[in-house]
Amino acid sequence: MKKASLKDIAQQAGVSTALVSYVLNGKEKETRVGEAIAQKIRLIAKELNYQPNHLAKSLRSGKTHTIGLIIADISNPFFANIARVVEDEAKKNGYTVIIGSCDEHAEKSWDLLNVLINRQVDGFIIVSCEGSENQVHYLKERNIPFVLLDRHFPEIQTDFVATNNYKASYDAGIHLIKSGYKKIGIMAYKSNMYHMEERVRGYKHALRDNKIEFHDAWLKEVHFETMDSEVRTAIDEILASEQRVDAMIFATYGLAINALKYITELRLQVPSDLAIVSYGQAEVFDLYYCPITYVQQPLEMLGKTSVEFLLKKLKNPDEGMKQILMEAKLIARDSSKPKTSAVNG
Amino acid sequence: MKKASLKDIAQQAGVSTALVSYVLNGKEKETRVGEAIAQKIRLIAKELNYQPNHLAKSLRSGKTHTIGLIIADISNPFFANIARVVEDEAKKNGYTVIIGSCDEHAEKSWDLLNVLINRQVDGFIIVSCEGSENQVHYLKERNIPFVLLDRHFPEIQTDFVATNNYKASYDAGIHLIKSGYKKIGIMAYKSNMYHMEERVRGYKHALRDNKIEFHDAWLKEVHFETMDSEVRTAIDEILASEQRVDAMIFATYGLAINALKYITELRLQVPSDLAIVSYGQAEVFDLYYCPITYVQQPLEMLGKTSVEFLLKKLKNPDEGMKQILMEAKLIARDSSKPKTSAVNG
DNA sequence: TTTTTTAGATTAAACGATTAAGCAAAATAT
DNA sequence: ATATTTTGCTTAATCGTTTAATCTAAAAAA
Structure with a gap:
């Protein structure tokens, strides 16, 4: 039959x-x-x-009602959560999502892009990785609709939906300072991606605005691929330095996890030995013996809005460029509680 | 152009x-x-x-080189990890994966199935949810290739790739008993899914084989949808009961997380107040102040094999039924360390 | 020399849908 | 009664491939 x-x-x-x-x-x-x-x-x-028959319809119409979602890694909770939001929002509108993980690797991302273009997805939602500017330009040239999510390139005019990372880091810095910490370090990926630079810049400005001199040794940039080992070295160094920090900001969830493992090994007490604020969000932060203060990005909104922007663009390709920076929210927990009873509750 | x-x-x-x-x-x-x-x-x-043009090819050939992956929730680390493995393995073979989250909801699962059938995926990898037997029968009747992953229905003849849950729970029980715990409880989902029943059965047999009498109060079954609140009640009850347990097995990651949060609230010490073994795996288990003993399922193998089975079936639909149960591995940590210095290290 | 075979190409149908263009009959207008 | 419009439906091209069936000329065999 x-x-x-x-x-x-x-x-x-x-x-x-x-x-x-x-x-x-x-x-x-x-x-x-x-x-x-x-x-x-x-x-x-x-x-x-x-x-x-969708295939026949698509062949005729040129529309597949499918969108490609390119992220770093679906097994990373941040992206998994985003993916879920995107999936639901797309389905609500009759679209199907194809997810691809590029492991922060421009070449893989390029492969994915081509596979999906060949599959004739109608458009893309992309969490760009380092060195993928050419891909963005390619999409623009070929007039393939896309929205950048979470990260964007300020020098390339595109639609995007991202977090105000500068502000988030600035807030994180201010929060630590208000809690009495004066020697604050930050660990980030070695990267010239704008979102990462902004996370560092916000932190620096928080220091500056509070008359705290920034020391180069306080900024630790590690490579994504070799994170496991580099994080340990970085922590060793930042604690051994002349200007030993009493607090640290971790610019990503991955960094924080690795760092926490090492910090636990070292039997350092959080926050007395080292206060912590991290990006990302996951069960660990709640369940760590000293709950971790974190920057809560508006995941739901980010995902929803990116789909919304893309679908609008698909309906009407000539619509203007849409760019939006959403504010993150600092969730204060014990890992950054006031150093002395002087400030705050 | x-x-x-x-x-x-x-x-x-x-x-x-x-x-x-x-x-x-x-x-x-x-x-x-x-x-x-x-x-x-x-x-x-x-x-x-x-x-x-893939669409044209597919229209002609009836093959889309796409497989549908139906899971409970991509934002759950277990499924996210599985999904990643499936994605990679599929890509290696020139297949694209479309993932759908059904939230353990048979109706949603049914919707997804239909959407994907309409999109003419070549086959499915499915983590079945309760009450989805009819869907399995439907696929069989319509001769749509599929492989059940992680869960299966023993009364329905299908291909499947799953974990030996009976053995895993049995091992977990034995491990706790050997570590000196005698009053061992288990928390599972209220469900007649075979994999869940097996997890309970293995636990019971471990008790039985060690001459420990099982008490009904030791088995706590909570509903998936209302897990958050029910877990708390369950813990309250199991601790207040006459036969207060000194150890617990959590049959899923989600249950463990909820329980740990409550246990932390209650300021119970793990393992002295309550020893713990859990299914699932994630960063939390490493970073909890007392690292959690867990049942490590062969994620990678599960994912890979399911893809392998499915692709073989796509190549040759008449090939025999393939069923495999893989062994999990108990990763012993401090949350279940020997109660007295009598046994083990 | 005639017939058969073979190499090398073309034609056209099919997959399943959409849609511009066309056509006949009925209804309306002149 | 004739011209025009409207109604209701069909035809056939199209999207991009695949592939069975056919064709043609040249080469091989009879």
């Missing part, structure tokens, strides 16, 4: 496929289909449990 | 599209295409950067 096609319905109804198509697409008015025959077609369609 | 099609190449080469198709699909030998013309076609194809 094969799937029923338009033709099958047409035959049973004794009409042409055109009529069937018109009726089933609700164009009976414009195309003046007789009411009687329309009824009949609808009935037969229901009887045969007709399901239109 | 539109994408080049077979026709474009054919025109430039001054031949028919058939020839181009033959050459580009490596059928030049069987179909006796002249060597000279074949060269020319390949050259032009390269020049025009020809990329075949």
Whole structure:
């Protein structure tokens, strides 16, 4: 029992496929289909449990109602959460999502892009990785609709939905300072990605605005690929330095996890030995013996808005560029509680 | 500058599209295409950067090289990790994966199934949820290839790849008993899913084989949807009961997380007040002040094998049924360390 | 020399839908 | 009664491939 096609319905109804198509697409008015025959077609369609063939539709229309989501890694909770939001929001609008993980690797990202372009996704939502500017330019040139998510390139005019990382880091810095910490370090990825630079810049400005001199040794930049080992070295160094820090900001969830493991090994007490504020969010932060203060990014909003922007663009390609920076929220916990009883609760 | 099609190449080469198709699909030998013309076609194809249109191919062949992966929730680390493995393994074989989250909800799962069938995925990898037996039967009837992953229905003959949950729970129980715990509870989902029942059965048998009488109060079954509140009640009850437990097994990651949060609130010490073994795996288990003993499922193998089974089935639909149960590994940590110095290190 | 075979190409249908264009009959206008 | 419009439907091209069937000329065999 094969799937029923338009033709099958047409035959049973004794009409042409055109009529069937018109009726089933609700164009009976414009195309003046007789009411009687329309009824009949609808009935037969229901009887045969007709399901239109997406492939054929897509081939004809050039639209697949599919969007490609390129992220670093679906097994990372941040991206997994984003993916879930995107999936739901897309489904709500009749779109299907194909997710690809590029491991922060421009080459993989490029492969994914091509695979998905070949599969004729209607558009992309992309969490760009370092060195993928050419890909963004490529999409622009080829006029393939896309929205950058979470990260963007300020020197390239694109739609994007991201977090105000500068502000988030600034707030994190201020928070630590207000809590009485004066020697504050930050660990970030070695990267010239704008979002990462902003996370560092915000931190620096928080220091500056509070007359705290920034020391180069306080900034630790590690490579994504070799994070596991580099984080340890970095922590060793930052604690051994002349200007030993009493607090640290971790610019990503991955960094924080690695650091926490090492800090636990070292039997350092949080926050007395080292106060902590981290980006990202996950169960660990709640359940760590000293709950971790973190920068809560508006995941839901980021995901939803990116889908919204993309779909609008698909409906109307000529619509203006949409760019939005959303504010993160600092969730204060014990890992950054006031150093002395002097300040705050 | 539109994408080049077979026709474009054919025109430039001054031949028919058939020839181009033959050459580009490596059928030049069987179909006796002249060597000279074949060269020319390949050259032009390269020049025009020809990329075949997947939609057209699929429409013709009935194969989309796409597989549907239905899981409970991509934002759950267990499934996210599985998804990643599946994604990679599929890509290695030229397949694309479409992931759908059904939230342990048979109705959503059914929707997803239909959406994906309509999108003509070639086959499915499914983590079944409660009450989805009809869906499995449906797939069998319609002869749509699929492999059940992580969970299966023993009363339905299907391909599947799963963990030996009975053995895993049995091992967990034995481990606790050997560590000196005698009053061991278990928390699971209220469910008649086989994998969940097996997790409970293994635990019970571990008790039985060690002459420990099982008390009904030791088994706490909570509903997935209302887990947050029910877990608390369950813990309260199991601790207040006459046969207060000194150790607990959590049958899923989600249960463990909720329980740990509450246990922390209650200021219970792990393992002295309550020893713990949990299913699932994630950073939390490492970073909890008392690292959590957990049942490590062979994620990578599960994912890989499920893809392998499915692809084999796609190649050769008549191949026999493939079923495999993989062994989990208990990772012993401090949360279940020996109660007295009597046993073990 | 005639017939058969073979190499090398083309034609056209098919996959399942959409849709512009066309056509005949009925209804309306002149 | 004739011209025009409207109604209701069909035809056929199209999207980009694949592939069975066919064709043609040249080569091989009879």
